[in-house]
Amino acid sequence: MQNEKLDVLIIGGGPIGLACALEARAEGLSYVVIEKGCLVNSLYRYPLNMTFFSTSEKLEIGxxxxxxxxxxxxxxxxxxxxxxxxxxxxxxxxxxxEVHNVIPNGNGYTINTSKQTYTAAQVVIATGFYDIPNLLNIPGEDLPKVTHYYRDPHFYASQKVVVIGANNSSVDxxxxxxxxxxxxxxxIREGEIGRRVKYWVKPDIENRIAEGSIQAYFHSQLESISEHHVKIKTPNGVVELENDFVVAATGYQPNFAFLEKVGIALSxxxxxxxxxxxxxxxxxxxxIYLAGVVCGGMxxxxxxxxxxxxxxxxxxHHITNKNSYTF
Structure with a gap:
């Protein structure tokens, strides 16, 4: 494949990258999907017990x-x-x-990866946004007790846990x-549980907070993290709590540096x-095309x-009918 010029190279082996592969094959295009991790790597890193908001037929591809x-x-x-x-x-x-760079070569693109070099007439970037967490940028965020990727609840049994955020990941x-x-x-930075929280979960978390089973500081933010404590800035002043672990469910962002390196303009x-x-x-x-959640920026x-x-x-469709559209 190093010597073969592909019609399209797809970066990202998540659901949308796979959907692009299925469509490329249906159109009779030569292609390859390059994924830096395992198959559907982002989904693999989701919490073990996660239930999707969408129904199964809405997740179907091809x-x-x-x-x-x-x-x-x-x-x-x-x-x-x-x-x-x-x-x-x-x-x-x-x-x-892993794709390292995508370089114009006058007749398409040369794509250098961690394993080899490819040439392709077109490139699709379907890399999602799950690999780069939004950091708090506070003292102690780099301590081992802090994670931006919650996986399994058993690990936290009988521990004092601070969860940052009020959307689906935080609530789960x-x-x-x-x-x-x-x-x-x-x-929670805002004054309420997020409106996008799954409808069958939202009453549960609100009731647990109301009865005091889960303590919640609204209009608040974490100020610092130490080995055995956290400091929370609240409307009533700074509160210091004993703490074993911090789950910073602060969201994620696309790899903007890679997009800019490729030459894609950002707002x-x-x-x-x-x-x-x-x-x-x-x-x-x-x-060069974009597909999936990477299209949404932040x-x-x-x-x-x-x-x-x-x-x-x-x-x-556009690749096989190049003259159908103008940009």
């Missing part, structure tokens, strides 16, 4: 049915589904291979660790929206699997 035990599938069911999609048709995907972590016997304190405001044509998904770099709640899987069809 017309392959997704059957789950309940209407809303779990993380293990999603991993099984996307593995079956990737393996049964023989998707051309290279795992544990707070409720699950509480039910494993942790003493849970939530630190100057804090949202950092990448430039692309919504009809074709082509960026300001001719022949607005990471705009694109999901269910509404961005259509990006794959737009991209591959």
């Amino acid at each position: 017309g392959v049915p997704f059957v789950s035990n309940n209407a809303k599938p779990t993380r293990p069911e999603a991993l099984e589904y996307y593995r079956r999609v990737a393996q049964s048709p023989g998707i051309n995907i290279h795992l544990f291979e 972590a707070a409720l699950e660790t509480y039910r494993k016997g942790a003493q849970v304190t939530m630190v 100057a405001d804090e949202k950092r929206y990448p430039t692309y044509n919504p009809l074709t998904m082509e960026t300001n770099m001719p022949g 607005d990471t709640h705009v694109w999901f699997i269910e509404n961005s899987r259509e990006h794959a069809k737009k991209i591959m």
Whole structure:
């Protein structure tokens, strides 16, 4: 493949990257998917007990049915589904291979990875946003007791746990660790639990806070973290609490440095929206396309699997019909 010029190289082996691969194959295009981690790496790193907000049919790609035990599938069911999609048709995907750069070569792009070099006429970037957490930038954030990736509640049994945030990840972590016997304190910048929290979970967390089972500091933020304590800035002053672990569910962001390195223009405001044509998904770099949640910049709640899987069809249709659109 080093000597073969591909029609398209897809960066990212998540659900949308796989959807792009399926569409490329359907269009008869030569392609390869490059994924720096395992298959659907971001989903693999989700909390072990996570239940999706979307129903299973909205997570389907390539017309392959997704059957789950309940209407809303779990993380293990999603991993099984996307593995079956990737393996049964023989998707051309290279795992544990990281793209280092994408360089114009006058007739497409040269793509250098951690393992080899490729040439491709077009490149699709479907890298998501789960690899780079939004940091608190406070003293002690780098201590071993702090994590931005909550996985399993058993680890926190009988411990004093501070959970930062009030959206789905934070609420799930707070409720699950509480039910494993942790003493849970939530630190919430806003004045309420997030409105996007799953509707079947929101009453649960609100009731646990109201009855005092989970302590919550609203309009507050973590000020510093030490080995055995945390300091919380509240409307009534700074509160110091004994603490064993901090789950900083502060969200994530796309790899903006990589997008800029490739040459994709980003908006100057804090949202950092990448430039692309919504009809074709082509960026300001001719022949480079965006797909999936990476399109939303810092607005990471705009694109999901269910509404961005259509990006794959737009991209591959445009590649095979280059003269159908202008940018």
